[in-house]
Amino acid sequence: MEHKEVVIIGAGPAGLKAAKSLLDAGAHVTIIDRNKKLGGQLTKQTHKFFGSEKQFASFRGIDILELLVQDLGRYAERLNILNETSVVGLYKDKVLSCVKHDRYFKIKAKRIIMATGASEKHLPFENNDLPGIYAAGAVQTLMNEYGVKPGHKVLMVGSGNIGLIVSYQLMQAGVQVVALVEAASSISGYLVHASKIKRLGVDILTRTTIKKALGTDQVEKVVIWDVDDTWQGIKRTERTLHVDTVCISVGLAPLTELLMQVGAEVTYVRELGGNVPIINPYYETTVKGVYACGDALGIEEASSAMVEGALTGMFVAEDLGYTLEESTQKIKALKSELTFLRSGPHAEKIRTGYMKVGVKT
Amino acid sequence: MRIKEHPILSFDVDEMINFTYNGKALQGLKGDTIASALHANGIKKLSESIHLKRPRGFYCAIGNCASCNMVVDGVPNIRTCITPLKEGMVVENQVGKGRVYGT
Numbered sequence: 001m002e003h004k005e006v007v008i009i010g011a012g013p014a015g016l017k018a019a020k021s022l023l024d025a026g027a028h029v030t031i032i033d034r035n036k037k038l039g040g041q042l043t044k045q046t047h048k049f050f051g052s053e054k055q056f057a058s059f060r061g062i063d064i065l066e067l068l069v070q071d072l073g074r075y076a077e078r079l080n081i082l083n084e085t086s087v088v089g090l091y092k093d094k095v096l097s098c099v100k101h102d103r104y105f106k107i108k109a110k111r112i113i114m115a116t117g118a119s120e121k122h123l124p125f126e127n128n129d130l131p132g133i134y135a136a137g138a139v140q141t142l143m144n145e146y147g148v149k150p151g152h153k154v155l156m157v158g159s160g161n162i163g164l165i166v167s168y169q170l171m172q173a174g175v176q177v178v179a180l181v182e183a184a185s186s187i188s189g190y191l192v193h194a195s196k197i198k199r200l201g202v203d204i205l206t207r208t209t210i211k212k213a214l215g216t217d218q219v220e221k222v223v224i225w226d227v228d229d230t231w232q233g234i235k236r237t238e239r240t241l242h243v244d245t246v247c248i249s250v251g252l253a254p255l256t257e258l259l260m261q262v263g264a265e266v267t268y269v270r271e272l273g274g275n276v277p278i279i280n281p282y283y284e285t286t287v288k289g290v291y292a293c294g295d296a297l298g299i300e301e302a303s304s305a306m307v308e309g310a311l312t313g314m315f316v317a318e319d320l321g322y323t324l325e326e327s328t329q330k331i332k333a334l335k336s337e338l339t340f341l342r343s344g345p346h347a348e349k350i351r352t353g354y355m356k357v358g359v360k361t
Numbered sequence: 362m363r364i365k366e367h368p369i370l371s372f373d374v375d376e377m378i379n380f381t382y383n384g385k386a387l388q389g390l391k392g393d394t395i396a397s398a399l400h401a402n403g404i405k406k407l408s409e410s411i412h413l414k415r416p417r418g419f420y421c422a423i424g425n426c427a428s429c430n431m432v433v434d435g436v437p438n439i440r441t442c443i444t445p446l447k448e449g450m451v452v453e454n455q456v457g458k459g460r461v462y463g464t
């Protein structure tokens with residue numbers, strides 16, 4: 001079994017920033033990611049980011065990723081990257097079991113940072129398991145990473161930023177978005193994104209949802225219907241749309257299975273997307289030496305994931321006995337950056353969520 | 362179903378990768394995963410559900426959900442959405458839970 005100083009699970013914005021802080025401090029870092037490319041969600045984000053200036057607002061996700069990876073370049077001798085590797089087990093003695101292709105192996109680490117991000121939720125409706133029904137982020141991956149269209153005609157379900165952005169990106173790829181349905185009475189994402197797709201002729205139907213999908217081996221048609229205030233379908237409002245793809249964009253849930261496996265305390269917080277780990281002010285979970293940051297702590301944004309990652313990396317470095325230059329000032333600056341990112345009205349949900357788990361925002 | 366023109370990205374890979382799907386010869390491009398290559402060839406059904414034998418395609422495309430499991434080079438339960446396509450791969454629809462080596 002190999003012994004490592006710090007293992008970071010997940011090479012998204014949170015994990016990459018955590019790595020940077022630790023490498024700056026002098027630590028040896030191993031980053032594990034099941035994907036081939038580093039970057040997590042950023043690998044497919046071709047749109048310009050919102051967020052703060054300091055966290056690259058108005059840069060495209062794919063360009064931010066380049067910068068984050070470049071930042072690690074000069075530390076090659078202390079950085080070990082295990083890509084195409086899935087962590088499938090995590091144990092109390094900080095042993096990780098990993099699978100790379102057909103090889104299974106174990107690693108023991110002094111400290112572990114969980115930066116596993118999130119998984120997209122699904123929605124219950126008749127035939128929701130037919131091929132052609134995909135998570136919106138999955139379609140984004142298929143198009144923007146692999147250059148493949150999901151189909152010809154799409155129904156988008158959910159009007160959050162992901163639903164709106166992926167609708168636009170579908171059109172950029174030459175795919176028709178037939179309609180976007182949203183059960184709530186108003187659009188939940190940013191108006192700028194919604195206006196962009198409305199201008200291109202996409203029907204945004206609020207108080208509407210998908211009732212069922214039809215098809216034998218794949219989606220051929222869908223039935224949508226109106227919903228009342230309690231989101232129940234209203235009879236005789238059904239209409240059929242001819243689409244071959246349905247994109248589901250109804251939110252994400254933090255990936256915390258490994259944390260549960262190791263016995264870290266988690267609690268369900270609706271505002272943060274699902275089960276989230278309890279952490280102390282240093283981003284340490286209830287299992288000593290196991291830390292968490294980014295979407296794994298609660299669904300937020302790449303901007304806050306980067307700040308949390310940078311902070312977590314610094315705390316872990318200090319815990320390992322490294323002394324950081326001007327650490328007090330740096331930590332203070334990062335914390336106020338987080339407060340700023342979570343200050344607007346759009347972040348109300350996040351603030352409520354973190355209040356429930358006792359995290360200061 | 363490849364994207365030909367895109368305002369931001371360029372996909373000008375032309376290195377072909379040969380593989381078979383249920384015995385049929387197909388081609389993907391360098392950089393493809395197994396699932397993206399199949400999708401580009403118009404194949405959306407990747408497996409069947411274990412009990413009710415309902416068709417299954419991918420769902421998350423990032424290795425989270427196991428909806429895209431197939432038999433690859435004789436090994437079952439391969440998440441084809443995150444497994445890079447390689448020359449000569451033998452890809453098959455998976456039936457049931459798949460058989461593990463030697464069983």
Ligand SMILES: Cc1cc2nc3c(=O)[nH]c(=O)nc-3n(C[C@H](O)[C@H](O)[C@H](O)COP(=O)(O)OP(=O)(O)OC[C@H]3O[C@@H](n4cnc5c(N)ncnc54)[C@H](O)[C@@H]3O)c2cc1C
Pocket residue numbers: 009010011012013014015032033034035039040041042045048049050051085086087088115116117118137140161162165166255293294295296299300301302303304305423
């Ligand atoms: C369509 C869309 C648009 C967005 N737009 C914006 C925006 O404009 N501005 C903004 O700030 N944010 C945006 N976001 C949100 C942002 O992408 C995420 O909040 C951010 O990527 C979270 O970072 P992370 O590092 O926590 O997780 P991720 O980026 O999800 O990375 C987690 C990584 O962990 C890996 N992993 C997980 N489990 C394992 C395991 N067991 N073994 C090995 N590897 C594992 C995954 O493969 C992944 O690479 C958007 C998201 C989407 C989907």
Ligand code: FES
Pocket residue numbers: 418419420421422423424425426427428429430440441442443
């Ligand atoms: S589609 Fe979810 S694991 Fe491949």
